[in-house]
Amino acid sequence: MxxxxxxxxxxxxxxxxxxxxxxxxxxxxxxxxxxxxxxxxxxxxxxxxxxxxxxxxxxxxxxxxxxxxxxxxxxxxxxxxxxxxxxxxxxxxxxxxxxxxxxxxxxxxxxxxxxxxxxxxxxKTFLEIEQEFHRSVKESLEDNQSNRLKRLSKANKLPEKVEVKTTVFIRNPDVVAESLIRANGTCESCLTEAPFLRIKDGSPYLEVHHKVQLSKGGEDSTDNTIALCPNCHRKEHYGM
Structure with missing residues (x-):
């Protein structure tokens, strides 16, 4: 009925x-x-x-x-x-x-x-979309290949575009500068030299990371920052 x-x-x-x-x-x-x-x-x-x-x-x-x-x-x-x-x-x-x-x-x-x-x-914010994407990748990895291939055969090969809302923290440039000077071209986690030099000025490429994220109430201060190579920076965000 x-x-x-x-x-x-x-x-x-x-x-x-x-x-x-x-x-x-x-x-x-x-x-x-x-x-x-x-x-x-x-x-x-x-x-x-x-x-x-x-x-x-x-x-x-x-x-x-x-x-x-x-x-x-x-x-x-x-x-x-x-x-x-x-x-x-x-x-x-x-x-x-x-x-x-x-x-x-x-x-x-x-x-x-x-x-x-x-x-x-x-x-959604950009962060929410990123988090959802990583959850979806995890679900796909846990699924079987037959289901993945079936979905891929029907999937649109051109990705969808959306506008997102975002909140940006206006960081103190002096904190970044002092952190890079303190590191002196060496990653403060793995203690190896920066992997390459910046093309614009020849300075060692390191990324300044907040130990306690600004979004979680962390201070924008040199005490709360560490200068990292890209690999160690990714590890801070995604590593075990």
Missing amino acids: RITEKQVSEAYRVARKVYEGEIKKADGVNELVDVHGLNRATANDFIYDFKCLLLGKVFHRAMSAGAMHYFLSKIHTEYGVDSLIQAVISLKAHIKYYEGHFKVNMRKLRGVAEEFERLTRHN
Whole structure:
């Protein structure tokens, strides 16, 4: 039996009331069954899936692409972009589970996930996009090659471009200068000479790193900096 748009909207309304604690889940299910004509399993699924979407958790019972589009639109409007981000994470996890479990291609749901993911990207910082990218690479490495090659065969070879918002710290140039002078061309971590000289002035190439990041309240002072070669600098950010 095809679920109508009215039933989808009522399912969202009831699921939200259950999630907000206004009514008990059993009462919500009964309302969707007795008043709006959904079968009991589907009513349960809508309520459970809504909770998972807001919490960013995987759900296993499928929802149609049309219903999912409605739910994500309402979540974006009523709960904001942070909740939409969680909902997209939840949907992508569901797609990954369902395609792997049932060996199907959820093309329409993928389209919904991609549409709303584009919306969330316009509200993310550069750092958030970078962190999400590294999480996705980790997930890809943990997946099997067959799934990766399947995704690659369908992937757009030209990367998407988005504008991002960012916060920039206006750093003290004297702190950088003093840190470089102190290092005298030698990495203050591995104690080797700078790997090359700058083309513009012939000075040793080292990067000044804040031991406690400025974004985490660290001071922009020489006591909180260390001059590093590029390899050691990457290690500070990404190493064990």
